[in-house]
Amino acid sequence: MKKISLLLFFPALLFAQENTTAVTPKQQGKYDTNKFSQMYDLLATPNMFRTASGAPGPAYYQQQADYKMDIELDDKNSKIMGSQTVTYSNNSPENLEYLWVQLDQNMRAKNSQSPLAENEKVSQKLTVGGFADKYLVEGPDRGFHIEYVKDAKGNPMSHTINQTMMRINLATPLKSGAKITFSIKWWYNINNYQKEGGRSGYELFEKEGNKLYVIAQFYPRMAVYNDVEGWQHMQFWGGGEFALPFGNFDVNFTAPADHVVDATGELTNRSEMFTAAQNKRYEKALKSFDEPVVIVTQEEAEAAEKGFSDQKKTWKFSAKYVRDFGIASSRKFIYDAMAVQLKDKVVMAESLYPKEANPLWGETSTKVVAHTLKSYSAHTFDYPYPKAVSVSAEDQGMEYPMICWNYGRPDENGVTSDRIKHGMTSVIIHEVGHTFFPMIVNSDERQWTWMDEGLNSFLEYLAEQELDPNYPSSRGPAKNIVPYMSGDQNFLEPIMSNSETIIQFGNNAYGKPAAGLNILREVVMGHELFDHAFKTYANRWKFKHPTPEDFFRTMEDASAVDLDWFWRGWFYSTDYVDIGIKDVKQYYVSENPTAELKNVKIRKGRFGVEEGPFVYLIDGDHKELQSSNKKGLEVAQMQPLVSYINENFSRDEKATIKKPKYFYEVEFNKPGGMIMPILVELTYEDGSKEEFKYPAQIWRKNNSSAKKVYATEKAIKTIQIDPKLLTADIDVTNNVWPKVVTKSKFD
Numbered sequence: 001m002k003k004i005s006l007l008l009f010f011p012a013l014l015f016a017q018e019n020t021t022a023v024t025p026k027q028q029g030k031y032d033t034n035k036f037s038q039m040y041d042l043l044a045t046p047n048m049f050r051t052a053s054g055a056p057g058p059a060y061y062q063q064q065a066d067y068k069m070d071i072e073l074d075d076k077n078s079k080i081m082g083s084q085t086v087t088y089s090n091n092s093p094e095n096l097e098y099l100w101v102q103l104d105q106n107m108r109a110k111n112s113q114s115p116l117a118e119n120e121k122v123s124q125k126l127t128v129g130g131f132a133d134k135y136l137v138e139g140p141d142r143g144f145h146i147e148y149v150k151d152a153k154g155n156p157m158s159h160t161i162n163q164t165m166m167r168i169n170l171a172t173p174l175k176s177g178a179k180i181t182f183s184i185k186w187w188y189n190i191n192n193y194q195k196e197g198g199r200s201g202y203e204l205f206e207k208e209g210n211k212l213y214v215i216a217q218f219y220p221r222m223a224v225y226n227d228v229e230g231w232q233h234m235q236f237w238g239g240g241e242f243a244l245p246f247g248n249f250d251v252n253f254t255a256p257a258d259h260v261v262d263a264t265g266e267l268t269n270r271s272e273m274f275t276a277a278q279n280k281r282y283e284k285a286l287k288s289f290d291e292p293v294v295i296v297t298q299e300e301a302e303a304a305e306k307g308f309s310d311q312k313k314t315w316k317f318s319a320k321y322v323r324d325f326g327i328a329s330s331r332k333f334i335y336d337a338m339a340v341q342l343k344d345k346v347v348m349a350e351s352l353y354p355k356e357a358n359p360l361w362g363e364t365s366t367k368v369v370a371h372t373l374k375s376y377s378a379h380t381f382d383y384p385y386p387k388a389v390s391v392s393a394e395d396q397g398m399e400y401p402m403i404c405w406n407y408g409r410p411d412e413n414g415v416t417s418d419r420i421k422h423g424m425t426s427v428i429i430h431e432v433g434h435t436f437f438p439m440i441v442n443s444d445e446r447q448w449t450w451m452d453e454g455l456n457s458f459l460e461y462l463a464e465q466e467l468d469p470n471y472p473s474s475r476g477p478a479k480n481i482v483p484y485m486s487g488d489q490n491f492l493e494p495i496m497s498n499s500e501t502i503i504q505f506g507n508n509a510y511g512k513p514a515a516g517l518n519i520l521r522e523v524v525m526g527h528e529l530f531d532h533a534f535k536t537y538a539n540r541w542k543f544k545h546p547t548p549e550d551f552f553r554t555m556e557d558a559s560a561v562d563l564d565w566f567w568r569g570w571f572y573s574t575d576y577v578d579i580g581i582k583d584v585k586q587y588y589v590s591e592n593p594t595a596e597l598k599n600v601k602i603r604k605g606r607f608g609v610e611e612g613p614f615v616y617l618i619d620g621d622h623k624e625l626q627s628s629n630k631k632g633l634e635v636a637q638m639q640p641l642v643s644y645i646n647e648n649f650s651r652d653e654k655a656t657i658k659k660p661k662y663f664y665e666v667e668f669n670k671p672g673g674m675i676m677p678i679l680v681e682l683t684y685e686d687g688s689k690e691e692f693k694y695p696a697q698i699w700r701k702n703n704s705s706a707k708k709v710y711a712t713e714k715a716i717k718t719i720q721i722d723p724k725l726l727t728a729d730i731d732v733t734n735n736v737w738p739k740v741v742t743k744s745k746f747d
Contacts, residue, residue, distance in 0.1 A: 109143025265319030454513020
């Protein structure tokens, strides 16, 4: 087919010619760092344990720690005592000379290093009680009291305590493939978390003297040993959370006889713990899929909280393949539950709460738990455990396998503001969601907070929007992270920073990863590719220990989308997004070429040169346009173009041919360092709109500038970048053409 006509864009020709010249020293800097280079310099080398695809390798292993515990709660003295037998399986290829155990409660011990590592300043205004606690009263006795560590035969074992870690010294190395059994006896005084802080402890109801206990990190816990770091024995400073191996738990928990207790795992002696009427209500809850059934009523809870029983009851729980254990205990608890139908199984959604939490909790909590299980299961895998429990604990938001504590209560008159209701709903979704990340997809929280908090905050956002499309989600939408990303760089760190070094913890570890994943799903990858890749990651690494590399690699492996540029910019740097419209030039068709265009020859293909005839597009600002009345492409008057059409198009093809009249060359610039697709919306003079999306690779050969041409049948009124605020662009004042001038308040 012979071609006799080309469209010629004069400035584009000049740009192409410039690129054939050598790079000058001044230009060299912008080519030094290729933002599209692959991440071999940042990612760990693949091996037999973890593959280049992001999946567990053929030599992948993980340790197992099984616990048998007898725990007793001393309610009068706010003290907890326990003895535990641990069976530790060494599935690694190495022999182990010693074992490391976490003693998290030692963060609050009198000799704790944690407060010494924090900066202080004088608070010039304190409550009387706050002043007394800070300057007049000696701190309470906190931290573990380890009474003994013994081997399976009852012989003492040598051990060394280093702050929040304890090394158990082995007489002979634990060989690869072998097991060891040992026991520890311990106790500690439980903290009032509202006064002293902490992720667990008790809430005191001063008028009646009752306490509501949420007990966690309460036992010496085995540290993780893996192929990445060996022993993960970083100290617990209070920020970075936990890295724990999976195992089976059999726990006997003894509490005052008037307490209602729930915990990780299945209650194996339910019939003994509840009255006949309460057990009958539970049987009804097992078949109730629409509304919670109240098992312990408010009337029963109010009666129980008036007495302080001297009798005891022992609750027996069994949990299979969990990484941790949590307990809630109080005589104040109301208890309700309902069944949740997932794809392949039925699980129970449950709530425990005092009367002070009603009517909000009775109306809301368990239904939100049920919704969360359905939403997260749809995006990852069916929830594998038998139940999920939400516990009302004011000023808390913390998660453990199958159980979590959540804040949010009405005022004294039972009235709940929208802020409190939405806050409570979000916390319940978030904390229940943590059973998926990291309680099942078991990332190392002490090292990488974002791997559980960021991924979970993203799924929380999806669950909130599925609950209500108008839900006021605080984290997830790209626009919500703009204030953080546009802040002072001196107070920003990359997401890939250790938990204890982060200044703005919530924004860095929760908000920015969630917004980034949302951008990947909405802008870069699309729902289908993202959802498949994310689900692949969740299923590859459920009940295993993934690293950041495993996540990054799996998301690319399962989608065929190169995301190295995104991980490099969004996770490993503090670059921000700022894309603007630098210039817009309008062109018109002309029969009168400019002097520069009269004798030009255009290279075509690899070797051929096109010598015309041409269709000339003249810059709208050019003086020669003034002598032409051409304001569009009038096909009838352009004989070379008409001839081309007649020779090369059939009758049917001619009927569908475009008839552009307006030609715009738009130059985009990128003041921000973060690469991002360009989302463009054209608004025409008749009010209609058209959207364009250009992939991030548009920046691959020029990190600062990109150009696009629009040939339209209607005149363009406005051009806007990212009108829906999907890319976290920190400066939208350069996103619109013609530039919007803000009118001053003053004349």
